[in-house]
Amino acid sequence: MRGLLASVRFALVAAGQNFTRNLAVSLAGVFTMGLIMLLVGGTLLLTHTVDAILAQQETQADEIHIYLQDQLSMRTVADYELRFSHDSRVNGVAFTSKDQAVVAAQQRGLSLQPAINTLGTNPLPASIDLHVRTLGALGQLNTEAGTLPIVDNNSGHATDYSPGVIPRLQSVITVTVWVGSVLSVVLAVISLVIIMNTIRTAVYIRRTEIEIMKLVGAGDWFVRWPFILEGVFGGVLAAAIGATAVAVAYRFVLSQANTQAFLGVSFDGRYLTAMVVLLLAFGAVLGGFGSFLGVRRFLHA
Amino acid sequence: MSLAAVMPPQVGQKPDPGMRPVISFHGVSKTYPNGTEAIRDVDLAIYQGDFCFVVGASGSGKTTLVRLLIREEVASTGRIFVDGQETTRMTRRRLPRLRRKFGIVFQDYKLLPKLTVAQNVAFALQVTKPGQRHLKEKVEETLWIVGLEDKLDTFPDELSGGEQQRVAIARALVHRPRIFLADEPTGNLDPDTSWGIVQLLLQINHRGTTVLMATHNREIVDLCRRRVIAIDSGRVVRDETEGGYLREGEATI
Numbered sequence A: 001m002r003g004l005l006a007s008v009r010f011a012l013v014a015a016g017q018n019f020t021r022n023l024a025v026s027l028a029g030v031f032t033m034g035l036i037m038l039l040v041g042g043t044l045l046l047t048h049t050v051d052a053i054l055a056q057q058e059t060q061a062d063e064i065h066i067y068l069q070d071q072l073s074m075r076t077v078a079d080y081e082l083r084f085s086h087d088s089r090v091n092g093v094a095f096t097s098k099d100q101a102v103v104a105a106q107q108r109g110l111s112l113q114p115a116i117n118t119l120g121t122n123p124l125p126a127s128i129d130l131h132v133r134t135l136g137a138l139g140q141l142n143t144e145a146g147t148l149p150i151v152d153n154n155s156g157h158a159t160d161y162s163p164g165v166i167p168r169l170q171s172v173i174t175v176t177v178w179v180g181s182v183l184s185v186v187l188a189v190i191s192l193v194i195i196m197n198t199i200r201t202a203v204y205i206r207r208t209e210i211e212i213m214k215l216v217g218a219g220d221w222f223v224r225w226p227f228i229l230e231g232v233f234g235g236v237l238a239a240a241i242g243a244t245a246v247a248v249a250y251r252f253v254l255s256q257a258n259t260q261a262f263l264g265v266s267f268d269g270r271y272l273t274a275m276v277v278l279l280l281a282f283g284a285v286l287g288g289f290g291s292f293l294g295v296r297r298f299l300h301a
Numbered sequence B: 001m002s003l004a005a006v007m008p009p010q011v012g013q014k015p016d017p018g019m020r021p022v023i024s025f026h027g028v029s030k031t032y033p034n035g036t037e038a039i040r041d042v043d044l045a046i047y048q049g050d051f052c053f054v055v056g057a058s059g060s061g062k063t064t065l066v067r068l069l070i071r072e073e074v075a076s077t078g079r080i081f082v083d084g085q086e087t088t089r090m091t092r093r094r095l096p097r098l099r100r101k102f103g104i105v106f107q108d109y110k111l112l113p114k115l116t117v118a119q120n121v122a123f124a125l126q127v128t129k130p131g132q133r134h135l136k137e138k139v140e141e142t143l144w145i146v147g148l149e150d151k152l153d154t155f156p157d158e159l160s161g162g163e164q165q166r167v168a169i170a171r172a173l174v175h176r177p178r179i180f181l182a183d184e185p186t187g188n189l190d191p192d193t194s195w196g197i198v199q200l201l202l203q204i205n206h207r208g209t210t211v212l213m214a215t216h217n218r219e220i221v222d223l224c225r226r227r228v229i230a231i232d233s234g235r236v237v238r239d240e241t242e243g244g245y246l247r248e249g250e251a252t253i
């Protein structure tokens, strides 16, 4: 136990010496890796945010609005609502009046008041809104709705169904996830190479010392630990730099996006925390493993 | 140099001659990659408690012999045993334990330039006996023995050749090794200091440590009348239990 403590202290001191003696190379390595961590973190957050936006869109995408002619009796509308509510493909039925349609449009950032003022009437139709169980039902319901006597065909569309949207959304999600994953893996490999070479330089500088240590009877781990600790320390430092930059950027971009682009994406503190922890762990593991690989060559020479 | 306080005379006796050698060479040869045959067909047995001088002209193979012992170099043919273990077959993983049995003074000292004198000595103790109690006291005591108690915080570059050599000796002694290997440990020392170091080695030998010392110092070898192993072009040409630097009757200048 005392032996272990003494060895740990020796390794810590030596790791610190390695880092400071070799300050320029160490710092260059740490900052390059910090930049990579920034990219990895940025990619993660971007993927997550796009995911969030798309998820939001998707919940809207399982809805179809069947536009109704003006001046239908409440009775007729209620009959159709009842019919749809018995349809097995339909999950929920709601009614949006012409006035409610204006409010909803305004919530999406469209201001219709000027148009209403010029026209003198409200141009938006009322609608029966169906929630479907499967997205595939949207197409069928759209076709069926076109044949109903109550629909408003003035705009050329019986519903708000637009066939391309769903597959497109899904492919955007897949592409983002793929690009993010591939990019992260590539960046991780680059980090590993950078750490390996930084540590290799440190080992090279100390090669005579290592040789002497081994001749006096030092074991592999005695020689290895200082470098591994140096790698872990550098990796964590780099991750901290990268994570800080990502967190600051995330806050800034989101506040800009929400005030200027009406994207209803909220700041996800839990995800950010999880990501920072992940980056730190990632940095430590990469740093330690990179050093291990960097020292290995010399130890076996 | 008063050593009595630090190293009281040993209580035990000389080991009995029938015991197993602590070091043995069986038909050992070493050819370096460039083709130099540094050691040729050497057979040797060294017993626990022996005090051996290894003498021979420059280039005769003394350092190579030491390198083979700690397996800094691997024998080209033959077998070497240390403490009953065949070092020539040892895996890399076992080497540290082998080397910790030795205290080694290298001909070129091999001090760590970025560590102070005290740190250089302490480091050897940390390597060989992690968690050793009273590290600082042991280091200072050992440096006091070699007369460097006032140079604790000096760096090797700031020392004279002889002082560096004494740091190397202190580093080899600090963990009280079973076998003390010294390659030309008095090469840079004046006669008085050299003699002091030899006295010290005789004392630790008296306490049971096996001592193997390669040297060119004729005076010391002749005065001590200990075992002498003479090497010439890699061959053991003489092995006497109480020999001199030169063979009896050999021409002296």
Ligand SMILES: Nc1ncnc2c1ncn2[C@@H]1O[C@H](COP(=O)(O)OP(=O)(O)OP(=O)(O)O)[C@@H](O)[C@H]1O
Pocket: B032, B033, B034, B036, B037, B038, B056, B057, B058, B059, B060, B061, B062, B063, B064, B065, B107
């Ligand atoms: N690494 C090496 N590669 C090739 N040849 C070597 C190497 N080291 C030593 N030699 C050669 O091996 C022979 C023995 O060298 P060694 O260093 O063992 O001699 P030595 O007895 O210690 O000499 P000295 O008294 O000068 O220290 C010499 O001819 C030397 O040139």
Ligand SMILES: [Mg+2]
Pocket: B062, B063, B064, B107, B183
């Ligand atoms: Mg030599």
